[in-house]
Amino acid sequence: MISQWQLRAAFAARLSDMYGREVPAYTTLVAVSREVNEDVLRAQGADAERLGSISRVTAERHGAIRVGTPGELRQVGRVFGALGMHPVGFYDLREAAASAVPVVSTAFRPVDGEELARNPFRVFTSMLTPADPRFFDADLRARLETFLAGRELFPPELLVLADRAEAEKELPDADAERFLELAVRAFELSTEPIDQAWYDTLEQVSAVAADIGGVRSTHINHLTPRVLDIDELYRRMTERGIEMIDTIQGPPDWKGPDLLLRQTSFRALAEPRALRTPDGRVVSGSLRVRFGEVEARGIAVTPDGRALYDRLLTLVDERAAGRPEADRTEVARAVWAEHVPGTERELAARGLAYFTYQVTADRPRDGSRPPVGIGDLLEQGWVRAEPIVYEDFLPRSAAGIFQSNLSGEGTRHNDRAGAAYDSAWLSGALGREVLDPFALYEEQQNRSLVQVARALDLDGTPG
C-alpha cells in the first residue's frame, strides 16, 4: 500500500523529473539551489535548519497551474485531495496586478505539521475569470466559455483513482502507479497544434488568458525549489548567464529574522509549440510562458504582522517612487530596519509572528511563580520559541511573478465594475472549504501554548 504522503512525495518528484526534461533550465536552478543550500548548511550548521530540516528543504517544491472553469477547479481539488493537499487562502490577482491577470487563485497544500514535515508540496492554482467585464466582453466571454466547456483536462480514470485515494488515504501499489502516471501526464505540455487565431485573440486581452483558454489542455507553469540564501542564488544564476527578472519579490535582504516569503525567477523561455494557422496548415512556432522560480521561506506572520508588512510595502513604494529599481532594495532595507523588530523574541512578544512554544528544561525551579505574558516567559527563561514556517503565498509577489513573465500588458478596462469573487465563492466552486491560513498557524501556536500552560500550571493560556 502507498500512503497519501508517499503519493504526494512521489508525485512531486515525478513532476520535477518531467519538468526538468521539458525545461532544462529548471534542472540548473535545482542544481544551483542545492549547492547554495549545502554551502549555507556548512557555514551555519544547525541554524540553517531553524526553518525546516535540510531534507525537507531539499525536496521542497511548489508548482503553479492554471485552469479555466469552476468545474475544472473542482477536478483539480479531487486530484490534490488524493495527495492530502487542501485549498488554503484566496488570492485575487486581478487586483494585485497592474496589467491584465484575470484569475483568482488558491494554494493546495498539506495542513498538519506532521504532513508538512513529511513533504510540504504545494500548488498555486489559478482559475480564469471570463465573467469579469474588465477583461472580456460578452462575445469573447461566450466564445471562451464554449471553448472551455468542450475540453477535458483530467481523464475519468484518474478522477476515480483520486477519489479512492482520498477516501481510503492510500492506494494499492498498482493503482498508485497508474494514478501517478495519469496525474503527471495531465500536467505535461501538449503537442496538439494550437489554433493560432484563437490564441492571438486571447493574447490581446491577456497572455495569461491565452495560456489558459487558448489550448485544450493544462500544463505545469513552473516548479519552484526552496533555497536558504536567495541573494546568493540570484548571483550564481546570473554568473551562469541565466537572465533573471529584475528583482527579488517580497521582504528585502535585511539583518533581522526572515519573514514570509522571498521569490525570484528566470525569464520565461521560448518553447517550440505546434500552431495551426488560419488556412489550416500546422507550423512550428514558439511561445514564452513557462519559467523557473526559486524561493526562500521565512516565519509566518499574524494578521498584525501582515498589516505591518502591507503598510511597509506602500511606504517603500512611496519612498522609492521615481528612483531606479536598484535603489528600491536600499529603501526597503532602511524602512524595515526602522519598523520591523530585529529579533524573533521581539516579534513574539509583540504578537507579530507565529511560534510554537515549549517549556525549557532549565526553567526556574525555586518555587517562584511564572509570569503571565509570553514576552516575560521567554525573557525569564521559562519557555523557548520555535518559529512556524510560512507555508503560503503573497498576492503582490504572485502578481509580480505573473507580470514579469508576460509577453505584453494585455488590456483592462478599469472603468467597468469587476465580477466579484471571494473565498466563500471559491469554496462553493470547489465543493471544499478554502481554509484560512492565519487560522491554521494560530491553531498550531495555540496547541503549544495550551501545553505550556498545563506544564507550568498557569491559570489561562499565555498571550
Ligand code: OOG
Ligand atoms: C502563478 C504565479 C504565482 C507564486 O509563487 O507566487 C506563484 C502562475 O504564474 O501561474 O506561483
Ligand code: NI
Ligand atoms: Ni510560484
